[in-house]
Amino acid sequence: MPPISRGVGPFSRILRRGPNRADIIAFLLLAGIAILIIRGAEGVAEPLSQLRIAPVTLDPWNLPGYALRTTLRMFAALGASLVFTLVIATLAARSRRAEQIIVPALDILQSVPILGFLTFTVTFFMGMFPGQQLGVECAAVFAIFTSQAWNMAFSFYQSLRSVPSDLEEVSRGFGLSPLRRFLRLELPFATPALVWNAMMSMSGGWFFVVASEAITVGNTTVTLPGIGSWLAIAIDHRDFVSVGWAVAAMGVVILLYDQLVFRPVVAWADRFRFEQTASTERPRSWAYDLFRRTHLLPILFAPVTGFGRLLMMLDRGRPVRPAATRNPKVRRIGDIVWTVLIAVALLYSTWTIIGYVMHSLRWEDAATVFALACVTMLRVLVLIVLASIVWVPIGVWIGLRPKWAERLQPVAQFLAAFPANVLFPFAVIAIVHWKLDPNVWLSPLMVLGTQWYILFNVIAGASAIPTDLREAAGMFGVRGWQWWRQVALPGIFPFYVTGALTASGGSWNASIVAEAVSWGDQKLEASGLGAFIAKATAAGDYPRVALGIAVMSLFVIAFNRLLWRPMYSFAERRLRLA
DSSP, X not given: OOOOOSOOSHHHHHHHHOOOHHHHHHHHHHHHHHHHHHHHHHGGXXXXXXXXXXXXXXXXXXXXXXXXXXXXXXXXHHHHHXXXXXXXXXXXXXXXXXXXXHHHHHHHHHHSOHHHHHHHHHHHHHHHSTTBHHHHHHHHHHHHHTTTHHHHHHXXXXXXXXXXXXXXXXXXXXXXXXXXXIIXXXXXXXXXXXXXXXXXXXXXXXXXXXXXXXXXXXXXXXXXXXXXXXXXXXXXXXXXXXXXXXXXXXXXXXXXXXXXXXXXXXXXXXXXXXXXXXXXXXXXXXXXXXXXXXXXXXXXXXXXXXXXXXXXXXHHTSOOOOOOOOOHXXXXXXXXXXXXXXXXHXXXXXXXXXXXXXXXXXXXXXXXXXXXXXXXXXXXXXXXXXXXHHHHHHHHHHHTOHHHXXXXXXXXXXHHHSOGGGTHHHHHHHHHHXXXXXXXXXXXXXXXXXXXXXXXXXXXXXXXXXHHHHHXXXXXXXXXXXXXXXXXXXXXXXXXXXXXXXXXXXXXXXXXXXXXXXXXXXXXEOSSXXXXXXXXXXXXXXXXXXXXXXXXXXXXXXXXIIIIHHHHHHHHHXXXXX
16 A cells, blocks of 8 residues: 555645644634534433423522523524525525515514514424433524524625626626536625624524524413523512622623634635725634634544535536526516416415404404504604614724724623513603603614614624725715715615615514513503513413414514615615725
8 A cells, every 4th residue: 555645635635734732722612512503402302391390490600500501592593594694585585576575575574572482383393302301492493593694684685686797797607507606606795794793693693592492382381491591580489689690601602702703704704805906904813813724624624624525526527608688578577477376375364364363353343453563663763763773883983994894792691692681670660760751762772672783783894894984985086974874874875775674574573572561560551562462462462462473464564664674775785886
């Protein structure tokens, strides 16, 4: 056998040079993470009865294990959201017919409360894994998924629709196939914004951790070990010390996954920024620099890179198809038939919902719910405007300064991840003490967990403004309002629309818990659709729950179609003309 002395690739490099210091440190980090994942996943396969034998307690020694279980659920949901985004958002951006179904469906899904998903998903997953914790774990992961996926899908869809026209012309000139165009152009172009929205989705998932880890099925309540269930018990017992322990644990967890996951990914994604001159400032990450110096990671990721090369090889021989030359009349007839089929399906669904609701309710109830929805819509509009006035300038300032972005990134993630329901008791105490109007002072609670969508998207948009454009503006002395009007606002506008759209949808969802809050036996309620759905859910009045969710979905769709979609189209035209 000939000696193995002149190999090619990472394996031979390891054999020739041996592991370096970076390899040892990276190996210890990855091994520690793998051990934590295995330890956290051990309880998933246990019987469901084990949760009754060892219930969640407010013992601080158990909190690290609870934090580990919650973190694993959130990353599992984030992985599912990423797969969902790459498939569904790409399909919506590529196919106009698929877009007619997917985009309205996303509008509806982001407005459906998490309790609306749990009512049918818990039974489904528990039926798949009877008597096992895995079924409840899957239901909890799916609940967190519903708080992460829609934001990422909207962001990726917006990025794919906003690819500059000159880049598309280059891809057509080189005859790139759909797969190569996606891997070489669209995915890299959309990666920076997707990374920032993934961070926001991860942080936004903390808002729903309490509801996802304390699941009620009929008369049975299943409490999964985690920070969310810890918080729920602490709030029920009015234990401020335990609430403080939970918030501290959240801060540690967010700092760790920011340093080990998101900050390296942000530094890596910076290479995909669309610009013609090199940036003078780049995001930095000690973990990213460490992993780049290793010889170990190329071996670990060899299956992934090998799979990508295999796809390229299989796609290389495919002929490039010319642009579609189908008869315009045939295409128009197909579009009309497709639109008619969608309209028929929507009418049938609407008629079914109306029949179910009106079987138990009257038209006067529908008029009342419509009026309450108008009140909630007014709150959402005012809150989005105020949040935009505050966070757009701050987001632009942070996005244009990578060093400050590095320092403020974990702070922003912590603030975005801070569960707003922890502040509800303080809001109740303050409103009762000073005899304030709940209709006014409960409103800010709706936007506490959703305003960060605007900040994160604006940061992503500001960091994506090409360096050459900023340098040209400086050379020509563009300052003040002229700079905002000609450089900053056009640059961040598509990203802002995505953030504001998601924030508005999230505010509608958050109204269910923000318009009706309690602390012990003290209960406050603001007039609105959210309070209506909350009361109907607590009373088990499912016709009113269905009516409230249907009206909320109708308002969200109309809101998006009349306001955000035209703004999307305007943003696409501006980018393609740039």
